[in-house]
Amino acid sequence: MEKTMNLTLRVWRQKNRLDVGKFVEYKLENISEDSSFLEMLDILSEQLVEGGHEPVAFDHDCREGICGMCSMTINGVPHGPEGGITACQLHMRHFHDGQIITIEPWRAKPFPVIKDLVVDRTAMDKIIQAGGFITGRAGSAVDANAMPIDKQTADYAMDAAACIGCGACVAACPNASAMLFTAAKVAHMNSLPQGKAEKNRRSLAMVTTMDGEGFGGCTNIGECEAACPKGIPLDMIAQLNRDYALAQVKNFFQPVL
Amino acid sequence: MCSLCSFFKSTIGRKILMALSGLVLVLFVLGHMLGNLQIFLGAEVINAYAHKLHHVLPSSGLWAIRLFLLGTVAVHIWTAISLTLDNRKARPQGYEHDKPIQASYGARTMRMSGVILLFFILFHIAHYTARVVPSMEYGEEGVLSETMVPLVKHGEVVMKEGEPIMTFNVNDMMVQGFDVWWVSVFYIIATGLLCLHLSHGFSSMFQSVGLRNTLWRKRLDQAALVYGWVVFLGFAVIPVACLTNILEVDPTGGAAEPVAAITETLHK
Ligand code: HEM
Ligand code: SF4
Numbered sequence: 001m002e003k004t005m006n007l008t009l010r011v012w013r014q015k016n017r018l019d020v021g022k023f024v025e026y027k028l029e030n031i032s033e034d035s036s037f038l039e040m041l042d043i044l045s046e047q048l049v050e051g052g053h054e055p056v057a058f059d060h061d062c063r064e065g066i067c068g069m070c071s072m073t074i075n076g077v078p079h080g081p082e083g084g085i086t087a088c089q090l091h092m093r094h095f096h097d098g099q100i101i102t103i104e105p106w107r108a109k110p111f112p113v114i115k116d117l118v119v120d121r122t123a124m125d126k127i128i129q130a131g132g133f134i135t136g137r138a139g140s141a142v143d144a145n146a147m148p149i150d151k152q153t154a155d156y157a158m159d160a161a162a163c164i165g166c167g168a169c170v171a172a173c174p175n176a177s178a179m180l181f182t183a184a185k186v187a188h189m190n191s192l193p194q195g196k197a198e199k200n201r202r203s204l205a206m207v208t209t210m211d212g213e214g215f216g217g218c219t220n221i222g223e224c225e226a227a228c229p230k231g232i233p234l235d236m237i238a239q240l241n242r243d244y245a246l247a248q249v250k251n252f253f254q255p256v257l
Numbered sequence: 258m259c260s261l262c263s264f265f266k267s268t269i270g271r272k273i274l275m276a277l278s279g280l281v282l283v284l285f286v287l288g289h290m291l292g293n294l295q296i297f298l299g300a301e302v303i304n305a306y307a308h309k310l311h312h313v314l315p316s317s318g319l320w321a322i323r324l325f326l327l328g329t330v331a332v333h334i335w336t337a338i339s340l341t342l343d344n345r346k347a348r349p350q351g352y353e354h355d356k357p358i359q360a361s362y363g364a365r366t367m368r369m370s371g372v373i374l375l376f377f378i379l380f381h382i383a384h385y386t387a388r389v390v391p392s393m394e395y396g397e398e399g400v401l402s403e404t405m406v407p408l409v410k411h412g413e414v415v416m417k418e419g420e421p422i423m424t425f426n427v428n429d430m431m432v433q434g435f436d437v438w439w440v441s442v443f444y445i446i447a448t449g450l451l452c453l454h455l456s457h458g459f460s461s462m463f464q465s466v467g468l469r470n471t472l473w474r475k476r477l478d479q480a481a482l483v484y485g486w487v488v489f490l491g492f493a494v495i496p497v498a499c500l501t502n503i504l505e506v507d508p509t510g511g512a513a514e515p516v517a518a519i520t521e522t523l524h525k
């Protein structure tokens with residue numbers, strides 16, 4: 001027989017960007033342990049609507065851990081306590097009957113709250129726009145194996161490319177630093193031959209945009225790595241630091257931007 | 258923007274400066290510790306070492322090194338403050354539920370350990386370099402004596418133009434300084450905080466300059482713990498030895514026997 005649980009939710013409610021916002025407590029009964037975390041929030045919203053209240057606004061799209069939209073800090077941990085998954089992949093069986101669950105939006109200056117748990121992550125798009133691309137011929141694709149890439153490099157770039165741009169790293173970082181996200185994008189592009197051509201320009205442009213958007217700096221404490229649903233390693237930040245330093249040296253002698 | 262300005266303005270650039278200044282301090286601290294430990298080899302050894310430090314370079318060279326170290330500390334503090342301010346600005350509103358997922362205590366308290374270390378460094382310079390800490394009676398038969406003793410090398414008094422070279426009795430300064438219990442306690446706490454600071458900082462500096470990967474991260478994290486403990490034990494053992502009278506004052510600065518030997522040869 002499926003088990004159910006009664007929960008107390010403390011949810012951040014904020015009408016719009018200008019509203020100061022506050023926590024509101026809700027009681028939920030008979031939640032199946034097989035329901036997902038977002039389904040549990042759907043149930044809450046249905047009950048709220050039935051009672052004539054505003055439902056809780058939260059971002060979501062794929063609900064299978066690939067789009068990076070679902071963004072919520074559950075009991076202080078972005079994407080919740082399980083690790084290695086997104087909030088939409090989290091199930092209620094990881095909680096227990098009578099538990100109090102606190103749900104907050106991502107907290108960062110560059111991620112203003114739009115409504116309730118929804119934040120504006122345009123700042124991350126700006127970082128991508130600054131250099132998260134390669135300048136190449138569009139149109140018919142070249143033959144897949146035309147350019148030999150050793151397996152180690154291909155695997156490394158693939159691991160970096162796993163980043164879904166959810167922003168949990170920023171949310172987990174006490175400095176709201178976007179270094180892990182930027183590092184993943186830079187590691188992905190800078191490691192592959194197609195991206196190497198613009199390595200220096202990319203490293204400088206993305207870091208400058210990252211700083212300009214108001215993200216904090218890295219203190220190497222690794223909270224981002226622990227919160228990342230895709231296991232992007234802290235070591236990619238070391239590569240970003242290295243690529244950025246080398247790009248600055250090159251730029252000093254011969255401007256690359 | 259000029260490329261150097263953009264480097265100093267960027268979070269990564271400042272962090273690299275922090276790591277480089279940290280590296281200089283890390284190396285200095287190791288040398289300083291090894292130098293200090295010579296006190297266990299006898300008063301004459303530590304006194305000769307101190308004499309060498311002060312005379313191997315002309316005084317302008319000594320001051321150049323001092324200013325370089327002070328400049329390093331200044332860079333370290335400037336980057337610490339300016340990055341901390343930027344980091345605070347990036348997270349104006351914190352979480353209600355605010356527990357770290359995995360960050361170590363040392364990593365989370367770098368600013369606390371750093372600020373206390375700064376006060377310690379100021380006290381330490383006033384205490385043993387400038388020797389101006391109030392309520393310590395310098396130059397008198399009191400807490401920190403300014404006695405001069407003959408310089409001894411390889412068991413012999415070093416002579417110059419028929420006169421023994423006189424040098425400052427560092428041994429007695431240290432032993433008497435640490436005989437004040439609260440001074441010793443402060444030193445031991447400060448070196449403990451240095452251990453904490455380095456347990457994160459030693460490995461972190463490699464990350465900041467980009468010289469760390471998955472394999473070396475584990476090794477450097479372990480090395481950081483070892484280094485932190487070595488530095489702590491290496492420094493703390495001296496005040497402990499003074500408080501427990503393992504190290505004692507020697508008003509002759511270890512010169513008693515060599516001087517007696519000279520007197521004997523003179524008599525013959
Ligand atoms: C003068 C007082 C000091 C202050 C205010 C201070 C402050 C700091 C701060 C805030 C950090 C950055 C931590 C972070 O990013 O999370 C740091 C890093 C570091 N500190 Fe200090 N510190 C001081 C003294 C020292 C001393 C005496 C040493 C070495 C013996 C040292 C070695 C380091 C190292 C190696 C790092 C790591 C650099 C990096 O993360 O790249 N610090 N310090
Ligand atoms: S690095 Fe990880 S936590 Fe950060 S945006 Fe990418 S997937 Fe999300």
Ligand code: FES
Nearest residue numbers: 063067068070088
């Ligand atoms: S909704 Fe797409 S990753 Fe969670």
